[in-house]
Amino acid sequence: MKRHDDEKKGLILGGTCELALCLAPMLIAKEIVPVLTFRSEEGQRRIEEKLAPYAGHYETVRLDLNDTASIEAFFSRTSSSCDFLVDFAQSDYEAFIAGADESRIYSYFMENVAARAVFLKHVTRAMLGRRRGRLVYVSSSAAERPAPGQGFYSAAKLASEALYRNCGLEMAGKGITSVILRVGYVEAGRGRIFLETRPDAVNQVPIGRALKAGEVAETILFLLGPAAEGINATVLTMDGGLCAGKSGLLKA
Amino acid sequence: MACNGPGLADKPQYGIKEKNIHLFERKAYMDIIDTLRELITDIMDVEGETITEETYLVRDLGAESIDLLELSVSINHAFQITVKDDELYLRNFRLYIVEAERLGKEPVSYLAERFPFLATGRIAEILADLEVGPAIKIKDLVSYIVYRQED
Numbered sequence: 001m002k003r004h005d006d007e008k009k010g011l012i013l014g015g016t017c018e019l020a021l022c023l024a025p026m027l028i029a030k031e032i033v034p035v036l037t038f039r040s041e042e043g044q045r046r047i048e049e050k051l052a053p054y055a056g057h058y059e060t061v062r063l064d065l066n067d068t069a070s071i072e073a074f075f076s077r078t079s080s081s082c083d084f085l086v087d088f089a090q091s092d093y094e095a096f097i098a099g100a101d102e103s104r105i106y107s108y109f110m111e112n113v114a115a116r117a118v119f120l121k122h123v124t125r126a127m128l129g130r131r132r133g134r135l136v137y138v139s140s141s142a143a144e145r146p147a148p149g150q151g152f153y154s155a156a157k158l159a160s161e162a163l164y165r166n167c168g169l170e171m172a173g174k175g176i177t178s179v180i181l182r183v184g185y186v187e188a189g190r191g192r193i194f195l196e197t198r199p200d201a202v203n204q205v206p207i208g209r210a211l212k213a214g215e216v217a218e219t220i221l222f223l224l225g226p227a228a229e230g231i232n233a234t235v236l237t238m239d240g241g242l243c244a245g246k247s248g249l250l251k252a
Numbered sequence: 253m254a255c256n257g258p259g260l261a262d263k264p265q266y267g268i269k270e271k272n273i274h275l276f277e278r279k280a281y282m283d284i285i286d287t288l289r290e291l292i293t294d295i296m297d298v299e300g301e302t303i304t305e306e307t308y309l310v311r312d313l314g315a316e317s318i319d320l321l322e323l324s325v326s327i328n329h330a331f332q333i334t335v336k337d338d339e340l341y342l343r344n345f346r347l348y349i350v351e352a353e354r355l356g357k358e359p360v361s362y363l364a365e366r367f368p369f370l371a372t373g374r375i376a377e378i379l380a381d382l383e384v385g386p387a388i389k390i391k392d393l394v395s396y397i398v399y400r401q402e403d
Contacts, residue, residue, distance in 0.1 A: 128325045173318055
């Protein structure tokens with residue numbers, strides 16, 4: 001696609017997930033070109049199948065936080081600049097800390113924290129050159145309220161939240177702001193699979209249900225807009241009230 | 253051809269070729285300063301005419317961390333060079349002084365290895381100037397840009 005000067009682009013990291021694929025059409029409707037990242041050919045096919053009605057109105061790019069060469073290749077392209085970044089990327093590693101595989105510990109944090117920091121460095125420098133940018137990090141209520149076995153996931157989410165928070169703290173004077181959205185149970189992707197095996201989990205949610213993908217996507221869309229610029233370098237929680245009260249006491 | 257390059261006119265052993273090279277290098281040097289002046293006035297609220305190669309980036313212009321970050325990004329784009337902020341802004345200068353002392357190394361030559369784009373004379377100047385405050389000048393940025401362009 002030829003980019004015009006007034007065309008806005010939104011980079012969606014982790015572009016193959018259900019939330020990303022729900023968000024992309026909303027961005028297109030706002031005349032923002034989503035650039036969805038994928039890690040494998042299967043992921044690219046999933047994007048193309050889901051967004052078939054929008055062919056020609058979005059872009060895809062291979063970008064894997066586990067592959068530094070793909071990060072460098074992306075940012076060496078002249079068209080790598082973007083106005084927005086929405087970060088859904090997260091790999092999973094569930095293990096008790098005392099029982100974890102040490103090599104997995106190193107690789108997990110290398111991919112989900114260190115590589116993310118390198119990626120953010122490049123993104124924010126590109127945005128700085130244009131003096132505008134909005135960063136949205138999609139975190140999880142597990143950052144605040146992890147289950148046993150989610151220690152690494154929670155630690156990676158909290159570390160990533162801190163990176164995004166500081167981007168907004170450091171760069172807001174130059175037109176680049178950030179927000180972290182912590183979501184609770186969502187009927188999408190890994191969340192759907194979890195809820196199918198643990199339907200009772202929603203009993204702890206004051207609103208009595210999990211979030212829908214469309215609700216989360218619409219919230220992200222709002223956070224990308226000018227009305228949300230004042231929400232900077234902070235965490236918003238969208239979990240139906242899950243983390244607001246004591247666990248296990250909501251319903252018998 | 254008339255030659256007004258400082259120093260070379262007094263050296264009869266230099267021929268026309270060397271004098272032309274010097275003139276060319278001096279022009280390229282001034283072109284870099286002109287570009288830096290434009291970048292800095294765009295980023296910071298300063299008058300371009302006040303910026304010379306001897307201008308201190310922090311002491312004279314009041315550059316803050318975010319300004320330096322934006323300047324390094326602008327230098328990267330304007331000159332198409334790889335910029336490492338720690339090198340460009342001599343961030344570890346004091347750390348290396350402490351290291352040299354700990355290792356029993358002569359500081360100027362130790363620093364010259366770590367900042368190969370700076371002449372030893374300049375390093376000695378910075379060492380003498382450090383107590384007053386951040387010593388980085390426009391000419392140090394020029395030296396870095398020239399060094400990276402030759403990379």
